[in-house]
Amino acid sequence: MVRHFSSIIGDLFDTLLAFDSRIWKTVPALLFRPGFLTAEYFSGRRVRYVSPVRLFIFLCITSFFVTQLNSDWTISWGNGVVDVEDAGRGYDDALKDISRLKEEQVDNSNSYTVTLLEEVERDLIDGKVALSGDLDELNEQLGGAEGETEASENLSKQQLASGLNETINEIDEEFFQVKWLPNSVEDWINRKVESAHENVERVTEDPNRFKKAFLGALPSTLMVMLPIFSMILWLLYIFKRRLYMEHLIVALHSHAFICLSILIANLFYSASKQLDQYTFISSLFDNLILLLVLWMPIYLFWMQKRVYGQGWFITLCKYSFLGLIYLILLSIGASFTVLWSLAEL
Known part of the structure; x- marks a missing residue:
């Protein structure tokens, strides 16, 4: 029997998640x-519900x-350099406007206004030259010279690589x-362990490579x-x-x-970034993320109380102990x- 592609996709979702009316009751x-x-x-x-597994x-x-799709782990090394050309573009635009206005006033034979515009033009030129000199001096003080900037970036990378190598050694020893x-x-x-040490340099050059491997391995960690x-x-x-x-x-x-909370938070975050020009809507999504973060511990405590049916105080004690032990185990699992x-990079 020749079937429509949509029916095959439906079968796939049904096999993975029972993607029918049950999903709208379950989620x-x-x-x-x-x-x-x-x-x-x-x-x-x-x-009537999707199976827990x-x-x-x-x-x-x-x-x-x-x-993975919604995050960027690119590191900005922050060399503190100020671009002189970018800083001077405002002066260039102002000088163009002054030149245009001066031509119009010359055509209108308004000599007094032309004189004032010429004075403004000279002040702008002097200001641009002074700004350029000040920024050059500032960049020198901040280590903005090319060689110093490269050395600073290399030092930051070395510090990151050293920290990762120490972490690997600690996990190995412990x-x-x-x-x-x-x-x-x-x-x-x-x-x-040797392979992890060798890949540290690749991580410092491209942290997103590590992000892909780390987030890809987290589902397996949670299953364990x-x-x-x-x-x-x-x-x-x-x-x-x-x-x-x-x-x-x-x-x-x-x-x-x-x-599910992580998934929804990612969707809210993405929507907030996409609608960044609309301040009210963007802040609304940010507040929804905050409410979701606050809801998570309340939900898990309430769930434990409802399922096991013990008193509030006993449940709170067990919930706190469970959370502490699980956070420790989760930290070890994350390591x-x-x-x-x-x-595996």
Whole structure:
């Protein structure tokens, strides 16, 4: 049977995300109703919503892909040089206007006005010469000479490269210096660490290359963190006698919400930049991003309270402990991701 291309695309989305009426029920509930999807899943009402695994995987990959497109990690080394030609263009434009006005007044035989215009013209020329001299002196004081600027930029790059190399060494010493590792594993780790050191220079020259590798590796890091997060929940609520898989569903929905928030924040940020000339609309999107950032911790706390049904104080204590432990683990995971991204450039 020959099918339309649109139907094939529909099948693809349906396979990945069940992209039909369920998505319109799932996403608003995920964003605005903490714990609702998890409670519905535990109650057996699952068919009407996108499955937690599909939802998380799709939002995770999509959010970090959009972040890649929406961010620029180019480094401005900030040499502090003032362009004399740019500074003098205003004087040139003014001199052109004065010259045009002077010709008109000559045609009108207005000698007094011509004399005044000539005085203004001389003042502008003197001002431009004085400005040029002052800016040259300023650039010398700021190290604006070409050789000094290049030396300053090289020094900044060396400092960045030194910091990255120190970070790689710290990760290697803290986590990989294990005596009982098999020789093959140790050799593989040493190759990766050496490759990361070699790629540091490429990162200082083109940080966006590292951005692409780092953000591309983050979804895998989050997927690795999911079972660890679920295990922490299981330990915190061990007396609730819930199955580990129930905690995993909570983890999937909470991480899916975080990824959805990142995706929406990127869209708001992009809209704010595109509509920068409209101050009110741009500030509106900026405020929406701020509200979204504030909503995230409130949402996750409310979700934990609703799913596990304990008191506010107990939930707050467990929520704070969970957040602290998870931030530490996430920092370690991010460090591994940095090392892996550098090694795989």
